Amino acid sequence: MSNAVSPDPTTRAAKIITRCRELARITDIPGETTRLFLSPATSDAHTLISWWMRQAGLESRTDDAGNLRAVRRSGKPDAPTLVLFSHIDTVPNAGAFDGPLGVLLGLAAIEELGATALPFHIELIAFAEEEGARFGFPFLSSLAVVGKLDAAMLDRKDKQGISVAEAIRSFGLDPTRIPETCPLAPSTFAAIEVHIEQGPVLEKEDASLAVVEAIVGQSRFELTFEGQANHAGTTPMALRHDALVAAAQWIVEVEQYAANYKQLVATVGRVDAYPGATNIVPAKVHATLDVRHPKDESRHAAVAHLLTKAESSATHRGVKVSAKAMAEQKAVNLDRTLTTALHRAAERAGFDAEPMFSGAGHDSMILAPHVPTTMLFVRSPRGLSHHPDENVREEDVEAALATLLNLLIHLHPHKISE
Amino acid sequence: MSNAVSPDPTTRAAKIITRCRELARITDIPGETTRLFLSPATSDAHTLISWWMRQAGLESRTDDAGNLRAVRRSGKPDAPTLVLFSHIDTVPNAGAFDGPLGVLLGLAAIEELGATALPFHIELIAFAEEEGARFGFPFLSSLAVVGKLDAAMLDRKDKQGISVAEAIRSFGLDPTRIPETCPLAPSTFAAIEVHIEQGPVLEKEDASLAVVEAIVGQSRFELTFEGQANHAGTTPMALRHDALVAAAQWIVEVEQYAANYKQLVATVGRVDAYPGATNIVPAKVHATLDVRHPKDESRHAAVAHLLTKAESSATHRGVKVSAKAMAEQKAVNLDRTLTTALHRAAERAGFDAEPMFSGAGHDSMILAPHVPTTMLFVRSPRGLSHHPDENVREEDVEAALATLLNLLIHLHPHKISE
Structure with missing residues (x-):
């Protein structure tokens, strides 16, 4: 656990950080943060996050790949959908922000929007599996929502010999229903992931944010x-x-x-x-x-x-x-219209967002071939990640939240390329 | 085992090689040559070598460090002693020549001398331990003959937890008698070790022999x-x-x-x-x-x-x-008068012996501070050693034998520096 002084919980960024740290206490291994795909801690994390969602006026559901999802409805029932997502599983002995920051920042954005009318629904998805820590194979959640979680993947076994399909059943879900309950809404026109950088570049450049233009x-x-x-x-x-x-x-x-x-x-x-x-x-x-x-x-x-x-x-x-x-x-280019929109939103919110490529793999890489996708990186102090000392700065989280809100308020679904 | 064609056993060099290969069949592990210090194979090796010694007219004894020793007496009872030595233990899965060549070439020289009168006794010693393979510590035999085998060394244990002292007792010897039975004869004026080079230099220089001037x-x-x-x-x-x-x-x-x-x-x-x-x-x-x-x-x-x-x-x-x-x-310089004598002997016998230093440790390094010592290196084909394919060439063994005989015949004990 980090010994960092808790930020002032009265600011909206501080609240996000406090929630990330609260979530980090939910762990399969006491004394550290280790939350594997569909583990008991995942269930507790779902309970806590869905409680926060409910406080924000959102009803959540868990799809049959174990992803926790909630939709903020537009006033127009036939509006298209924008997806905000990241993951809540962790590597062993992880930090508090790799994954959860994107989910809880998305939730905070929805809270901040309040009654603001938008011409699209917003689906917030907390992916249950990105790190590959339990089954030695990453991106199971994003593969499920794009219809690419195949039988061989469902058959992969963890160290205890439990298959992905069995783990899904033990969690009270039904792997045969994945094709029904997991896919993105057909009207999804954009997907945005906020994630810590996990590298030292923003710190070196003294910048809060980066817009990810490609994944290497x-x-x-x-x-x-x-x-x-x-x-x-x-x-x-x-x-x-x-x-x-x-x-x-x-x-x-x-x-x-x-x-x-x-x-x-x-x-x-x-x-x-x-x-x-x-x-x-x-x-x-x-x-x-x-x-x-x-x-x-x-x-x-x-x-x-x-x-x-x-x-x-x-x-x-x-x-x-x-x-x-x-x-x-192969390298994956993220959506150019979305990355441009994100750059403009940062500018309007008063921040410089560096153009950057991601040197690590992310769920965005899996979604990008199916839906216009981009990522917003938040500075990682000391470039530290996959480590209990992983951290974020309040000012950088505020910059990310302000940028995301600005994007949501100005985004016109018909302007995003398909 | 090497698949090399057996040399013509009618030449004296071929006989030495044949004996080395015969000795190589005496092993603790069937199918390879592994002869550890004081193992059952050591006992069998002693039986065979002492039989060859007896055929050469020498009576052998085993000192209390397990070294097999025999003396060719000079006609003059109070003559000084020259020692010819090498070791008969091996590394695991060894070749046939690293060690045994020096012992059996020394024995062949004594056989060739026949009734030739010499102004010194020749003691032939087959050291039982040089490689350090059993107790993880080399040169136990040479340390014993120079009075440096201390209590801590006798206490060292092999992988089975058997100490050096216990191994000596199990072999039918008495470690407390080492100070009596092991030391070199006080009149020893020179010690000479013939050994394979274990490196590629002689092959590279196309030479049969080298006289070792220092050990690095x-x-x-x-x-x-x-x-x-x-x-x-x-x-x-x-x-x-x-x-x-x-x-x-x-x-x-x-x-x-x-x-x-x-x-x-x-x-x-x-x-x-x-x-x-x-x-x-x-x-x-x-x-x-x-x-x-x-x-x-x-x-x-x-x-x-x-x-x-x-x-x-x-x-x-x-x-x-x-x-x-x-x-x-520290580096050990070998005796300058002896190395010069060895160079001259090689020359008289019709061979060029390269001056060389030894990059590996040898018993000569332990004896040198106590008695004038030198080494004669015999070419190692392909530089190969500590390997079943380790080999020697008949012509090179003949060169070594001729050189050693020439030295023995011309050596004057009083000319060797003390």
């Missing part, structure tokens, strides 16, 4: 460098085939190359040397590579360059290298 | 690089504190620096990155450093330089680094 594509590889084990005392440097030095030179080149391109990130997160003895020249090294860029062509070019660099660092030392593609995910 | 000193360190864990997608390159890139740059610098100094070797054999996930910038890296050089001052200078390099690679990235000294061993 990712390539993941596993490389194997194969040299020759040799005695560290009897093998002169010139006669070695050291797999670790070959890998090390490449790791430095990965950093140097990515540092030259503003939107590119490339990471070697895991490395092992075999046999791994102090006095043996390493024969084999496994290393991972994670490359992300908002443009797929740029990412492909970076991957090709970096794999060539591995080859030359290895060949130079009589070491062999092979690379195995482990995962690939 | 060693420094071992463990370094810890501490940066900051960050999301691999949301953390721009410029805002990272990547412990692995800091370590990688240093690993490359270790190679580059050592490559500039002919007698220096430096190795990073082990590396681990934490938390070790594909999508997390590494927060912490542990890496080992092994530095060896025949001159202690040069080794110290190299260590100082390399630790400074680690510091600058880390600081550059906002990473902290600390280094912990794990072990240090």
